Amino acid sequence: MLEIIYPSASFILREGDPLTLNCTVWHQQKQPSDLKVYWCKLAENQNSCARVRKELERLLSTEHLNPQARVSLSLLLQIHNVSRSDSGVYQCRANASDQTAVGHYIRVNVTVPPAVTLTHDSSGVVVCHASAGKPAAEISWAQGNGRSIENKTHHTNGTVTTLSSMSMINSTNAHVTCLVIHPAMNQTQTIELSPKTTDFIPMTLEPHVLPGNLADNVVVSSVTGYRAVLSCSNMSLVNLISAVWKIRLRDGACCLLAYRADLNKTVRTNCSERMDWAARPDHDPTLQIHPVRLSDEGYYMCEIANIDGSLHQNYTLSVLVPPEVTLTLDISGTSLCKASAGKPAAQISWLPAGDHSTEHEIHTNGTVTVLSTYRVNNLKHEGFSLLLHYLLTGSTISCVIIVTILYCTLQHRGTYTTVV
CATH class of the missing domain: 2.60.40.10 (Immunoglobulins)
Incomplete structure (x- = not known):
């Protein structure tokens, strides 16, 4: 008679834990026989059982024992540091001559903490x-x-x-x-x-789409080098939750300037240091840009939220660029008036009216150079010398040109006038 005694069990272990399995075998032999006991691990389909660690296999002989004796044998399977590959179903098996015995399944689950x-x-x-x-x-x-x-x-x-x-x-x-x-x-x-991960909504708009309601959009113009000020909603700041400026620039870049009241924190994401609050955002969430650059053109949306709801205000910022003005006269009697890299394009006119032509060169940054050529060969009056004064953004540029009773007027949004 051959019998294996141990209960079925399940173990849940962590990687690195020790594992000890004990198999007790009872063998009552009627004649001398060899007894072999081993642990094995079942394959996933449980059709086969691979012996575990041959050094744990024991070959025992009972030929010198009393044929009527009952033999008890314990075989330990020890794994000092289990790994995930040790997970599976284990079983103790024994055979002696024509007898075979199998033990209960022991399920081992080696867990790996994430x-x-x-x-x-x-x-x-x-x-x-x-x-x-x-x-x-x-x-x-x-x-x-x-x-x-x-x-x-x-x-x-x-x-x-x-x-x-x-x-x-x-x-x-x-x-x-x-x-x-x-x-x-x-x-x-x-x-x-942080504020940028809660109340502050990311910019997910297409480049040509204006945030918020298009009907509420206000177009604001500012001159490069000056200060642009964009006010926010007139909504009450009592019980303020957040104030957020969401900006999409002309080149498609996004910028976020946001204030969260409960943390008293401001978060700036991809915004230039030139863009900032005009005052404390919990008192006045107005945005100021100083100095304004052509690259600041784009769509600006301010959103104020308090416990009663939220309101927003949309702006389109247009940046004006004063052109650089030059006036020259060559020996053939042709005068050239050039307004370089202005936005929008400057308008050039001549007095008295005469033979002239105008060309426009559009640059990739949106500025335009205007070139006007005036031919003075056929004018009846000659010999006047004029001192030219150009007033450009507050600075005076002076030059002297001898021309034939020639008037050149440069108009750029009603700001710049040059007379020869």
């Missing part, structure tokens, strides 16, 4: 990673007020990465916590939400 990280990005999404765990971790959220999205990635080594993301846009919570539940551990991680 690496847990909690991050947030500028789009207002918080992401909890439970990486390379076995089995897959489960993730839940505390302080979250949005809908979470969960994905699981299965790796070739049997581990699973669980990723759960939650949008915290418009959340009033200062913190959010993710709870990771796993057989090897339970862990929580908490992250402080």
Whole structure:
């Protein structure tokens, strides 16, 4: 009679834990025989059982024992530091002559604790990673007020990465916590939400689309080098939640300047240092740009939110560029008036009217150079010398040219006039 005695069992271990399995065999022999006992690990289909660690196999002879004796034998299987490859179903087996005995199944599950990280990005999404765990971790959220999205990635080594993301846009919570539940551990991680990940909505607009309601758009013009001031909504700042400027520049770049009242924090994302609050944003969320550059052209939206709701104001900022003005006269009697790199294009006129031509050169940055040529050969009066004074953004540029009773008038949005 050959019998194996031990209970069926299941073990859940962490990588690195020790494992000891004990197999007790009873053998009552009627004649001398060899007794062989071993542990094996079942294949996944359980059609075969591979012996585990040959050094643990014992070959015992009972030929010198009393044929009626009952022999008890214990065989230990020891694994000092289990790894994920040790997971599986184990079984103790014995055979003696024509007898065979098998023990109960012992299931061993070696768990791998996941690496847990909690991050947030500028789009207002918080992401909890439970990486390379076995089995897959489960993730839940505390302080979250949005809908979470969960994905699981299965790796070739049997581990699973669980990723759960939650949008915290418009959340009033200062913190959010993710709870990771796993057989090897339970862990929580908490992250402080900066203003840019909560109340502040990212720019996801197409380059040609203006934020907010197009009907509310206000076109504002400013001259390069000067200060541009854009006021925000007249909404009450009592119980203010946030003030946000969302900007899409002409070249498609996005900028975000945002203030969150409960944290008294301002977040600047991709904004030039020239763009800033004109005053304390909780008192006056007006935006100022100083000095204005041509690259600042684009769409500007201010959004104010308090406990009663939110309002917004849209602007299109147009930047004017004064042209550089030159006037020359060659020996053939041709006068050339040039207004270089202005925006919009300058307008050049001549007095008295005569034979002249005008050309426009459009540059990639949106400025235009205007070139006007005036032929003075046929004028009846000659010999006048004039001192030319150009008034350009407050500075006086003087030059002397001898011409034949020639008047050149340069008009640029009614600001610049040159007379010869």
